[in-house]
Amino acid sequence: MLANPASHPRESFSRHWTIRDTNEPPPSSSxxxxxxxxxxxxxxxxxxxxxxxxxxxxxxxxxxxxxxxxxxx
Incomplete structure (x- = not known):
């Protein structure tokens, strides 16, 4: 899991995370x-x-x- 999604702006997960889910902890994923x-x-x-x-x-x-x-x- 990315500790700081904003540091990877070109990754799909990072874009989604920084735009939509900035106030919640990262979700678990598989x-x-x-x-x-x-x-x-x-x-x-x-x-x-x-x-x-x-x-x-x-x-x-x-x-x-x-x-x-x-x-x-």
């Missing part, structure tokens, strides 16, 4: 690695966008999806 077998960056970005759409995690915005759509269009 991480699960999906699709570790993918080696190509474009494949990874596409799969990440698909998983974000499927799982709709709280801290992700649609920035990742827009970036992938821009790359494959």
């Amino acid at each position: 991480i699960r690695v999906l699709h570790r077998h993918l080696m190509e960056t474009l494949e990874q970005k596409i799969m990440e966008a698909k998983e974000i759409r499927t799982y709709e995690p709280e801290i992700n915005t649609k920035e990742e999806l827009r970036e992938v759509l821009r790359l494959i269009s």
